[in-house]
Amino acid sequence: MPDSPLQRHDASVPALPIRIDGEIRPAFPHRVRFTRDLLDPANPILSETLAEAIPPERGFRPRVLAAIDGGLAASQPGFASRLTAALAAAAPHAEIAPPLEIPGGEAAKSDPAALDGIVAALERARICRRSLLVAAGGGAALDVAGYAAAIFHRGVRLLRIPTTVLAQDDAAMGVKNGVNRHGKKNLLGAFAVPEAVLCDLSLLRSLPDGVWRAGFSEAVKIAVIRDRDLFERIERDAAAIRGRDESSATAVIVRSAELHLRHILDGGDPFERGTARPLDFGHWAAHRLESMTGHRLSHGEAVSIGIALDSTIAADLGLIDAAVRDRIVDLLRTLGLPTSHEALLDTEALLAGLEEFREHLGGAASVAMPTGIGASVEVPPPGPEEVARAVETMSPCH
Ligand SMILES: NC(=O)c1ccc[n+]([C@@H]2O[C@H](COP(=O)([O-])OP(=O)(O)OC[C@H]3O[C@@H](n4cnc5c(N)ncnc54)[C@H](O)[C@@H]3O)[C@@H](O)[C@H]2O)c1
Numbered sequence: 373m374p375d376s377p378l379q380r381h382d383a384s385v386p387a388l389p390i391r392i393d394g395e396i397r398p399a400f401p402h403r404v405r406f407t408r409d410l411l412d413p414a415n416p417i418l419s420e421t422l423a424e425a426i427p428p429e430r431g432f433r434p435r436v437l438a439a440i441d442g443g444l445a446a447s448q449p450g451f452a453s454r455l456t457a458a459l460a461a462a463a464p465h466a467e468i469a470p471p472l473e474i475p476g477g478e479a480a481k482s483d484p485a486a487l488d489g490i491v492a493a494l495e496r497a498r499i500c501r502r503s504l505l506v507a508a509g510g511g512a513a514l515d516v517a518g519y520a521a522a523i524f525h526r527g528v529r530l531l532r533i534p535t536t537v538l539a540q541d542d543a544a545m546g547v548k549n550g551v552n553r554h555g556k557k558n559l560l561g562a563f564a565v566p567e568a569v570l571c572d573l574s575l576l577r578s579l580p581d582g583v584w585r586a587g588f589s590e591a592v593k594i595a596v597i598r599d600r601d602l603f604e605r606i607e608r609d610a611a612a613i614r615g616r617d618e619s620s621a622t623a624v625i626v627r628s629a630e631l632h633l634r635h636i637l638d639g640g641d642p643f644e645r646g647t648a649r650p651l652d653f654g655h656w657a658a659h660r661l662e663s664m665t666g667h668r669l670s671h672g673e674a675v676s677i678g679i680a681l682d683s684t685i686a687a688d689l690g691l692i693d694a695a696v697r698d699r700i701v702d703l704l705r706t707l708g709l710p711t712s713h714e715a716l717l718d719t720e721a722l723l724a725g726l727e728e729f730r731e732h733l734g735g736a737a738s739v740a741m742p743t744g745i746g747a748s749v750e751v752p753p754p755g756p757e758e759v760a761r762a763v764e765t766m767s768p769c770h
C-alpha cells in the first residue's frame with residue numbers, strides 16, 4: 373500500500389481514515405398553555421409547569437431567576453412581586469432569586485449591555501443547567517433572554533411568559549432566540565426549545581393600542597398563506613379586534629399560535645436545517661424596513677407593510693387577482709395597521725434586504741407569495757423593477 377500522510381506503520385494504531393457515524397436524537401417536549409390570571413394562586417398551570425421543568429430532586433435545590441420586560445413592569449407595577457410570590461408558591465423546592473428588569477422593545481436586542489446584564493444576573497443567581505430562567509415580556513425581551521439562556525453554561529432551562537399579542541400569536545411559539553448586531557436583525561441567535569410557554573391573555577390588557585394592533589399582522593400573515601377560515605374570521609371581527617374585544621381577539625391569537633406551533637412540531641425541520649422554510653411571508657422587506665427606520669417601525673408594523681408589498685408583487689406577477697390583493701390590504705388597514713411607508717421609495721436599500729435574507733437562511737433565496745387566500749408558493753425573489761412597480765402602485769400616502 374502506498375505511503376499516505378494519513379497512514380502510520382504502527383500496527384497497534386488502526387488504519388486511517390476512521391469514520392464514526394451516528395445520530396443524535398434528543399426529543400424535546402414542547403409545552404404551550406393559554407390561560408388567564410396565571411399568577412392567581414388558584415390557577416394550577418404555573419405549579420404544574422414548574423413540577424415538569426425543574427422537578428424536585430433529592431439533595432438538589434434548583435434556582436429560578438425571572439427576567440421581566442421593563443415595559444411590562446412599568447405598565448403593571450405589581451407584576452414583579454406577584455411573579456416572585458407565585459414562583460415561590462408554585463415551586464417550594466426551589467430558591468427564587470430577586471427578579472431582574474430588562475429593557476423592553478427592540479433596544480433590548482440591539483444593545484449588547486442588555487444581553488450582558490442578563491448573563492451577569494444568571495451568574496449572580498448561580499443558575500445551572502438544572503435551574504430555570506423565567507422570561508416575561510414581548511417578543512424582543514423573550515428573544516434576548518432566550519439567547520442568554522441558550523448560551524449561558526451552553527444552555528440553561530427557559531420558561532417563556534409572552535406578554536404581547538405578537539409574542540403570544542407567533543414569537544414565543546417557536547424555538548428561535550436572538551439579538552441584532554452590526555445593523556442586522558437576529559444576526560446572533562440560537563435554536564433552543566423552552567421548557568414551556570405560558571400565555572396569560574389577561575396580561576395583554578395593559579398593552580398600548582399600537583403594540584396590541586401590531587401583533588395581528590403575524591396572524592394575517594399566516595392566515596393568508598395557510599388558513600382561509602382564519603382570514604375570514606379576522607375579516608369578520610377586525611373592527612372588534614381593533615376595539616380590543618377580548619373574545620374576538622383571543623380566538624385569533626390562539627389559532628395563529630396553533631398554526632405557528634404546528635409548523636414547528638409537524639414541519640419536520642424545527643431547526644431550519646433542511647428545506648423547510650420559516651413562516652416568513654412579507655418578512656424579507658419587513659426586517660429591512662425595521663433596520664432602515666432605526667426600528668421606528670416595530671416588527672409587527674413592518675410585517676404589515678411587507679405583506680402589503682408582497683401581495684402587490686404577487687398580483688403584479690399574476691399569482692393572485694388584484695381583488696385578492698385589495699382584500700388583504702383592506703384587512704390590514706381595518707385592523708389599524710400601516711400598509712406603506714416612505715422608506716419603501718429607497719428601492720435599492722430595500723433590495724439589500726433580499727441579500728440579507730438569503731445570507732440569513734442560507735442557500736438559494738426564494739420568497740413565499742400567496743396564490744389565493746390560504747395558499748402560497750415559493751418563488752424566486754422579486755427583482756428591482758418588480759419591487760419599484762409595486763411601490764409605485766402602493767404609493768406612500770396609503
Ligand atoms: N423568535 C421568533 O421566532 C420571533 C418571531 C416573531 C417575532 N420575533 C421578534 O419579536 C420582536 C417583536 O415583539 P413584540 O411585537 O412583542 O414587541 P416588543 O417585544 O418590542 O414589545 C413592544 C413593547 O411592549 C412592551 N410590553 C410588553 N408587554 C407588555 C404588556 N403586557 N403591557 C404593556 N407593555 C408591554 C415592551 O416593553 C415594548 O415596549 C421582534 O424583535 C421580532 O424580531 C421573534
Ligand SMILES: [Zn+2]
Nearest residue numbers: 590655671675
Ligand atoms: Zn415576524
